[in-house]
Amino acid sequence: MISKILFIRRDNIGDLVCTTPAIHAVRQAYPQAKIGILVNSYNAEAIRNNPDIDEIYIYEKAKHVPEKNKFSVWFNNTKILMKIRKEKYDVAIACGSYSPRLARYTYLTGAKLKIGYLPKNVEKSFFYNMPLKEPQKPMHEVERVFTLLLPLGINEKPDKMRVYPSSYEIERVNELLKKERFFGVIETPQNDRKIAFHISSRKPENRWTTEKFISLARLILKNHNANIMLLWSPGSENNPYHPGDDEKAELISKAVPEIIPCRTVRLGELIAALSFADLVVCLDGGAMHIAAALGKPIVTIWGSTDPERWRPWGVKNVLIQGINKKADDVDVEPVYEAIVRFVKEITQ
Known part of the structure; x- marks a missing residue:
């Protein structure tokens, strides 16, 4: 039974907004589940007030906070990951194209099922136990993220994107x-x-x-x-x-x-x-x-x-x-x- 689902979106503002149709589809398919999302301090406001999300975890990229000591940034990010691990998520979804850092973050969440894209010529991943191949045909970013929901039994067309001004x-x-x-x-x-x-x-x-x-x-x-x-x-x-x-x-x-x-x-x-x-x-x-x-x-x-x-x-x-x-x-x-x-x- 899936009761906790985590999205991970480390990219820029537009990338995160393009993820909202997938988040909404998961909410519709799993109405009782807890849905969390790990984002960075730069893009987090894009999903504030989103009723499909139960908890937002915000980490920092050192380049976004040059006034802070790098050790302090890394220490705080480790605390965020430890908090996520304590939640014991059933699923973690790595949103976006494959990157080693995104794969590591997904693995470190401790989720049971770890979903993410692999590069074209790679068959297996240490970090993902439910890897998908990068789409070969041209697709909108909304569709690319939505394809990651296939292991959850979600296979309809993506709906509109959503942001909610306060x-x-x-x-x-x-x-x-x-x-x-x-x-x-x-x-x-x-x-x-x-x-x-x-x-x-x-x-x-x-x-x-x-x-x-x-x-x-x-x-x-x-x-x-x-x-x-x-x-x-x-x-x-x-x-x-x-x-x-x-x-x-x-x-x-x-x-x-x-x-x-x-x-x-x-x-x-x-x-x-x-x-x-x-x-x-x-x-x-x-x-x-x-x-x-x-x-x-x-x-x-x-x-x-x-x-x-x-x-x-x-x-x-x-x-x-x-x-x-x-x-x-x-x-x-x-x-x-x-x-x-x-x-x-x-x-x-």
Whole structure:
């Protein structure tokens, strides 16, 4: 009998959001089971308030907390693993492509059944007693994670992704947007459309220039009765540990005074801010997957990432990829045209 199931997701925000359909499917199939999840401090907010999860275990990656001593980080992570081992989970699921570190974490949970992917040419694993081969055919990350549920007898199609903004964060962002006169948060006029720009992406080849975001914002404001909220990864671009886009956001805000800057320091604030939008324009990254999990239509300016595996899941979306798999090769006009089509749909 399976009474305790643990998911392990060590990756970035988007990867974790892509795991939520599998978590929901397990909750539906095993309604009485305890479902836990091991995540890192960087992505944990993406699954806060998720009713499918009973317990969240949060460990730290040393690179995310450079101010801490590495020994202290390792010691605290060992305590987290010991807590998990005391729970005596029946199943541990290693979510994501094979990596030696992910396999070790799964093994150290002490779960009876340890499920995870193996590399193509490997037949057995010391760490997994229920290994699966990496899928050979192209699959979305949502589907790849879902395939790991086969040993649990779950074989249907994945449902939508899910994130749940907290009421506290919604109230805080609502007050900020009212203060900045982001029309439509209170008493939305019929023809007012709220468009969110998220201008950040982790990989350089997935980024769009400041000038193009400025041109796009001016086109929208000139031709449509819309409001634009500006979102970005907080911090300076010169921060070696957590580079952000504060400088880029400031340039856009000064060039387009009508745009509403919304600096979200915590991931929970970003989730709440995106929940206010009617349409999201973004680059490939965690914010895109959050927007999809919130059910928002999305226009994505795409770079080098594999779109078949990482495009928005389960929502209306337009993906515009650069000729040389660089986002900066995408012109403003096709992005604007895609926005116009969505605006017409929203208005009807």
